Amino acid sequence: MDERTVRKTISQLAYCYAVNRRVSDPVQFSIAGLTGKAEKIFNSYPSYSNWDVNVSNKNLDELWNPKQIVYLTADSNNLLETLNEDKVYIIGGLLDHNHHKVFEILVNFCQSLDWKKAFLNVIPKRKGIGEEILSEYKKGEEITTVLIMLSLSGASNQPPGTAFIWISSILAIIVDCLLIMTIGLELEKSLFSYQSLLNWPLVECIFSSLFAINFFISIWLCFNGKSFSDDRTSYSLAATFSLANFVQYTLNVIYHVRTWIAEQKSAMQVIDPRGVGVTSYGGP
Structure with a gap:
């Protein structure tokens, strides 16, 4: 990534950190594989050194057991139904061009244990997607109840x-x-x-x-x-x-x-x- 993209990615890390600090029960936030240009730009901001975050330049398999690692990607056929405290959930460090922040959704779910509330708290209502999620959620409730x-x-x-x-x-x-x-x-x-x-x-x-x-x-x-x-x-x-x-x-x-x-x-x-x-x- 070029320097402009790296800076935007680090800005999103700052956004994630702010989201995590605002909730009553924050999750354990870690940044791994921070090397090269990204590490240099990250360290250039003095305030980042005061973050209550685990920052490391090591690879994922060096920090955690591979069996604990769960990669979050839209390309997977597996559905994430709940979050396990024994697992480490990985969000890729690429620049997220949309506004539906995965990290913010996960943090909201940890507070309410309700995916519907988590999505509706993050996705803007003006997008019209919130009503669609709510409709699908109600359909799922009705089907599950009948079953x-x-x-x-x-x-x-x-x-x-x-x-x-x-x-x-x-x-x-x-x-x-x-x-x-x-x-x-x-x-x-x-x-x-x-x-x-x-x-x-x-x-x-x-x-x-x-x-x-x-x-x-x-x-x-x-x-x-x-x-x-x-x-x-x-x-x-x-x-x-x-x-x-x-x-x-x-x-x-x-x-x-x-x-x-x-x-x-x-x-x-x-x-x-x-x-x-x-x-x-x-x-x-």
Whole structure:
């Protein structure tokens, strides 16, 4: 780079330093590989020596473990979803000609842990991009919420609806435990024409408990789905638990239908007319 470009780049470093100092919880700011013309110009400003910044002319691999280094570039297919304290995030030292400062966005995210707020605080509203980001964010919230309700989400955040699922799952487990203690442990007569080892109320309670547990596991998958090496794994597991929920619903339907049929037969109480000659309707 020529001297004019180098000076502009150093000015952007000064801007990043100012941004970092303004926040309540600043990040660790380091400048590495400062050599040659850039080092000479940087040292020519007396105020820079007072910066609370780690400045070094060493290469990145000399300062940090290569496994810790994360290069931030638009050419990567990987998405940056959160920031890890154990990682070192590298922003290239080339002159940034646009006004959407990557460093400022990262600093804002560290304060709020919210990408939407981080982008909207940095990108000028007059550009019209802020509304676009907000719209896409809301779409993502709606999609993630629907996926969680279907137990098919691999999202790592806690979108709206999560609290409802937690509360309903806890209540379901409490109610099912009470039902198992009051009904499931008693060997009642079967409502059907044959005797079975397990009565249907007990079976229904067991599957209802599994249903609540499945919700808990599905929520866990939503929180930690991105930690899998392949996102399809989390989706496959969540789909398996959704299938278990479907089976539980199916058994509930069978149970209620057969109970209704048994109650209808019991209510009729038909007596063989060839015997006493009386039916439940009181006819001769």
